[in-house]
Amino acid sequence: MTNQLEAALLVFVLFTAGIYLCLSRRFLRILFGFLILSNAANVVLIAISGDPTGRGSGTVDADGGALNRIDPLPQALILTAIVIGFAVASYLTVLLYRLYTDRGAASMDTLYADEAPGGAVAKAKEDRL
Amino acid sequence: METRLLLVLLAPFALALLMPWLGARLGARTGWLALLAPLTSFAAVLSIYLLPQDARTLVQWPWIPSLGVTLTFMPDGLALFFGLVVTGVGVLVTFYAANYLDDHYRDHGKFYCYLLLFMGAMLGTVFSSNLLVLFVAWELTGLTSFLLIGFLHDKHESQRGARMALLTTASTGLVLLVGVVLLRVIYGTFELSEIIAANGVPAGTNGLMTAAFLCCFIGIAGKSAQFPFHYWLPNAMAAPTPVSAYLHSATMVKLGVFLTVRMLPVFNGLESWMPVLTVIGFGTFMLGALLALLSQDLKAVLAYTTVAQLGLLIGNYGLFTQGVPVVWDYLHILNHVFYKACLFMVVGIIDHSTGTRDMRKLGGLFRKMPVIGVAALITLAAFAGVAPTTGFLSKELLLESVLNFSETNPGFYGGWPLFAVVTGSVINVVVALGVFQRVFLGPVSPEVEAHYHAPSVGLMLPAIVLAVATLGGGLFAADFGRFTLSFGVAGEHLMKAPDLHLWHGLTPAFLTSMGILVLGVVVYFTLGAARRAKLKIPNTLRFDAWFDHLADAVQLFGKKLNKALGFEQPQVYLFVVLGTIIAVVAGFVVYDWRQVQGMVAQWEALPHGAEGWLRWSMVGVIGVAAVLAAVWTRPIRQLFAVSVIGLGITFYYVLYQAPDLALTQILVESVTLLLVLLVVLRLKREGADHEQLPVQPVQSRFLRLGLGACVGLIMGGGVLFFQQPQTLERAGSFYLDNTLALSKGRNAVNTVVIDFRGWDTMFEIAVLVIAALGCIGLLSRRRPANKPPVQVGASGDLFPVPQDVILRLVAIGGFVPLNLFALHIFFRGHNAPGGGFIAGLITALSFLILVFVIGVHGLRKVLRFNPMILAVSGVLLSFGTALLPMALGLPLLNHLHAYVGGFYAGSPVFFDLGVFCAVVGVTLKIMLPLMKSVHGLPAFGAQEQARFAASNAEPIDLAASPVSAAKKGGAR
Structure with a gap:
């Protein structure tokens, strides 16, 4: 068994839960699923960057010695990914919030319901004008 | 030479960038400052024109050497001619606009910014001699004209006209790109001078050349509104009148004409040159004239006559084929520029003074504004081709060429130009007579009387200047002719021609010209006033409606397809996408089972550990x-x-x-x-978090779980089998080994972020700002109608600020230590875990904690700054730090290292500071308005709301103006 089996299991659980939530109808569940997925993607990156057992962090010695370290590049990529993930997640949050305030919808069913403001019934009424 | 050319090209761009800033301060007076740009460029172009012929040299700056793209600019006669037209009319139009756009209009800064950008793009197009650069500038004119046409963007016709113009010119522009690339395939270069120097078509590429020519011609036809693309020009008239006068009469639509001349030496030898240009060009002339006759809106009349005149100009080039030198083309163009720009300005003045452009409502304006009446009389005379204006000269010369052409070319191709020119010209005479009689003669209608106010002198001046030019060019025909000849390009144009005179005997051309006038007058009076007022364009000739139907059909197709598939909710697609991914991966696993088995067999070989x-x-x-x-x-x-x-x-x-x-x-x-x-x-x-939803069958839950588990398996299996080997990749070990030597920092993760891969970070913080802008947009344009306003309690807040003393003490007391910690983290980042991102988040959090106890308004009272400005200046600081090394001749992002005492103060610190500012600004700008908004308060103050959102009185929503859209089959 490898050291990385636990990482694979973690990725499996996170993706399963994330996708399951993302496929829901309620906005908040979709949002939670999205948050889990963005974390899961980062875990995939760090996991495939190699087993850290017995290695040092990305900070080299004062004389520049860098023996037996982890790979700093994936970490740098994840660092930016976390921050961008935050930006995108906040956009999604605000978007869902706006949908709620505009349409009064907190789920896909309400959003696409025919009677909702901007829904099929309202559209048909507008077209008749 | 280089300085003059730089001045020509950069003056509009440089000033354009200042315009929004000036516009916010000066309002309607911005135009007077904007006038500086065309004046500067005009002077610079003039100074190049006055140079002796051999001093006008090619100027080159490298741009993308790997693609063979150089910024090559060639100030030859053609470029100078169009340069003078663009800048000269630019001066007049900007002057006119400064008078025209009074305080009734908004966003003056934006308007002049777009106008100057357009001018710069125009100059770039006419001066560039690298085809790819030319194409880029060409498309830039299309983009800026889109912005200008849609300037009054809350009006439906502006939206429609702008969309139509952009779609038409941009898509035909893409065809032009195909033509340019084909030329590159044939000649192996984008440089026009090299292509011309190749002198003729390389053997065996005749078919390819014809294809290239046709592609280029489609680009030309799109830009110059030739049949079948002529429909966009009249709809572009939704723009403010100065824009119409500038773009849609004098400059942008002339680009097609310009490109025809530019490409003339390349394609002139092709057999298809003459038929394509003459048939389409002169055909458009007739069609445009006819449509002008059928229109009632003054601006539409002018637009269709412009379409017609452009057809005439392009068709004219078809007459000079197989190396026959072109003659008098500049005279035709200049004639049109003079009278058409003047007429547009006159229409603008009429619109301004009377409030209408409908010919059925106008009348008797000659007595109201005699000066404008005279100007209109002169320019309409030029339009109809009456002596002694430039129009008369132009028509006479054109008839001469057409007559000669029909003598040397028997058959359809010889007779067609003559027939088209005569027919179209007769209609032109009718249109000119109609416009003058109906607008300037007869009684003044009571509506006009009620609205009328006299135009200012400043508004009339440019029109008068152009009218004088129209008359003067005709009176001093010899000098005018010599002036236009001086722009000739050797090898393309006839450089010497006998002097022009208004009267040169009873030539066939003169007789035909007189015949056209007489026939026009006769037709006009037979038609009668009553019948003219009823004319309208039949539906079959309304190409714009056809275009609308086509654009709608695309949307409709999508909707229909959706309905046919049964996917009314877009959510279903997520299932489909995931299912497809899973199916593809499963397919690979089954197909390549042996290799998967091999990978499983390696399992034991992977290292094991105890931690x-x-x-x-x-x-x-x-x-x-x-x-x-x-x-x-x-x-x-x-x-x-x-x-x-x-x-x-x-x-x-x-x-x-x-x-x-x-x-x-x-x-x-x-x-x-x-x-x-x-x-x-x-x-x-x-209570929206657990609203009752219809119960879903159990299978759907299993389906979701199954999809999730499959994706989990794929990703988890990937983690197991696609591992980095124990030894590091080259990139990783390079960063580790060189972080101290090259970047003067021990923390390799941090140096990768801010130094080695600084590009990523630079654009990443730009993404942050974009996300924040998106959030602002979402929060600021809240439509209040659909949701009843939240009931705010007596305290004024939905979530009252907690009055707990301990919490307040901790939050306020923690503010300074937290920020000191952030400072520490920020500076240690280079050598130990930390850096701008982390420090920025700590600072942002310290503010958020503060907001929890003192409220958003409380924070605003303490701190008077806009987080967005902080974020944008952070991004700019990072970009600036990245660009700084370029000023010293080093590559981009080549950081400079310096120590102040024992303290590290190299440029990475400033780069990181930019990241810090961007993170703080973005986080606060997303959180604070949201905090207010969920509290039931408006997300932004009134001033901010005005800056970010469309004002409530003028909704942007297309759905808000459904009347005209629904009539045309529903544009939504």
């Missing part, structure tokens, strides 16, 4: 939290579970020897928690 138990237990915690997040149904609990996942992963990063990641993750997790909590609380208050 795993800590990580295993973390996985246990996170896994349980993930399952709970999916199983629980109460949002607060779910949020708790999601936070546990995030914090668990923080610890997991620690175990993976990634302290930077752990620090970032824990902070981002906290901010995300706050953000989501705000929305969850709002939904919870209103």
Whole structure:
């Protein structure tokens, strides 16, 4: 068994839960699923960057010695990914919030319901004008 | 030479960038400053024109050497001629606009910014001699004209006209790109001078050349509104009149004519040159004239006559084929520029003074404004081709060429130009007579009388100048002719021609010209006033309606397809996408089963270790939290579970020897928690978090779970089998080995972020700002109608600020230490875990904690700054630091290292500072308005709302003006 089996299991659980939530109808569940997925993607990156057992962090010695370290590049990529993930997640949050305030919808069913403001019934009424 | 050319090209761009800033301060007076740009460019072009012929040299700057793209500019006669037209009319139009756009209009800064950008793009197009550069500038004119046509963007016809113009000119522009690329395939270069020097078509490429020519011609036809693309020009008249006068008479639509001349030496020898140009060009002339006759709106009349005149100009080039030198083309163009720009300005003045452009309502304006009446009389005379204006000269010369052409070319191709020119000209005479009689003679209608106010002298001046030019050019025909000849390009134009005279005997051309006038007058009076007023364009000739139908059909097709597939909700696509991914991967696994088995066999060979138990237990915690997040149904609990996942992963990063990641993750997790909590609380208050939904069958839950599990298997299996080997990749070890030597920092993760891969970071913070802008947009344009306003309690807040003393003390007392800590983290980042991202998040969090106890307004009272400005200046600081080395001749992002005492103060610190500012600004700008908004308060102050959002009185929504759209089959 490898050291990385636990990482694979973690990725499996996170993706399963994330996708399951993302496929829901309620906005908040979709949002939670999205948050889990963005974390899961980062875990995939760090996991495939190699087993850290017995290695040092990305900070080299004062004389520049860098023996037996982890790979700093994936970490740098994840660092930016976390921050961008935050930006995108906040956009999604605000978007869902706006949908709620505009349409009064907190789920896909309400959003696409025919009677909702901007829904099929309202559209048909507008077209008749 | 180079300085003069730089001055020509850069003056409009440089001033354009200042315009929005000036516009906010000067309002309607911005135009007077904008006038500087065309004046400067005009003077510079003139100074190049006055240089002796051999001093006008090619100027080159490298741009993308690897693609063979150089910024090549060639100030030859053609470029100078069009340069003078663009800048000269530019001066007049800007002057006119400064008088025209009074305080009734908004956004003056934006208007002049677009106008100057357009001018710069025009100059770029006419001067460039690299075909790719020419194409880029060409498309830039299309983009800026889109902005100008749609300037009054709350009007439906502006939206429609702008969309139509952009779609038509941009898509035909793409065909032009195909033509340019084909030329590159044939000649191996984008440089026009080299292509011309190749002198003729390389053997065996005749078919390819014809294809290239046809592609280029489609580009020309799109830009110059030739049949079948002529429909966009009249609809572009929704623009403010100065724009119509500039773009749609004098400059942009002339680009097609310009390109025809530019490409003339390349394509002139082709057999298709003459038929294509003459048939389409002169055909458009007739069609345009006819449509002008049928229109009632003054601007539409002018637009269609412009279409016609452009056809005439392009068709004219078809007469000079197989190396026959072109003659008098500049005279035709200049004639049109003079009278058409003047007529547009006259229409603008009439519109301004009377409030209408409908010919059926106008009348008797000659007595009201005699000066304008005289100007209109002169220019209409030029339009109809009456002596002694430039129009008369132009028509006479054109008839001469056409007559000669029909003598030398028997058959259809010889007779067609003559027939078209005569027919079209007769209609032109009718149109000119009609416009003058109906607008300037007869009684003044009471509506006009009620609205009328006299135009100012400044408004009339440019029109008068152009009218004088029209008359003067005709009176001093010899000088005018010599002036236009002086722009000739050797090898394309006839350089010497006998002097022009208004009267040169009873030539066939003169007789035909007189015949046209007489016939025109006769037709005019036979038609009669009553019948003319009833004319309208038949539906079959309304190409714009056809275009609308086509644009609508695209949308309709999508809708129909959706309906046919049964996917009324876009959510279904997520299932389909995931299912496809799973199917593809499963297919590969089955297909390549042997290799998968091989990978499984390697399992035992992978290294083993003993430290795993800590990580295993973390996985246990996170896994349980993930399952709970999916199983629980109460949002607060779910949020708790999601936070546990995030914090668990923080610890997991620690175990993976990634302290930077752990620090970032824990902070981002906290901010995300706050953000989501705000929305969850709002939904919870209103009971929307557990609204009753129709029960779904159990299978659907299993389907979701199955899809999730399959994706999990794929990703988890990927983690197992696509591992980095024990030895590091080259990139990773390079960064580790060189972080101290090259970047003067010990923390390789940080130096990768801000130094080695600084490009990524630079654009990443730009993405942050974009996300924040998106959030602002979403929060600021809240439509209040659909949701009743939240009932705010006596305290004025939905979530009252807690009055707990201890909490207040902790929050306020923690502010300074937290920020000192952030400072520490910021500076240690280069050598130890930390850096701009992390420090920025700490500072942002310290503010958010503060807001929780003193409220958003409380914070605003203490701190008077706009977080967005901080974010944008952060991005600019980072970009500036990245660009700075270029000024010293070093590559981009080549950081400079310096020590102040023992303290490191190289440029990476400033780069990181930019990141810091961007993170703080973006986080606050997203959080603070949302905090206010979920509290039931408006997200922005009134002043900010005005800046970010469309004003309520003029909704942007297309749905708001459904009347005209619904009539045309529903544009939504």
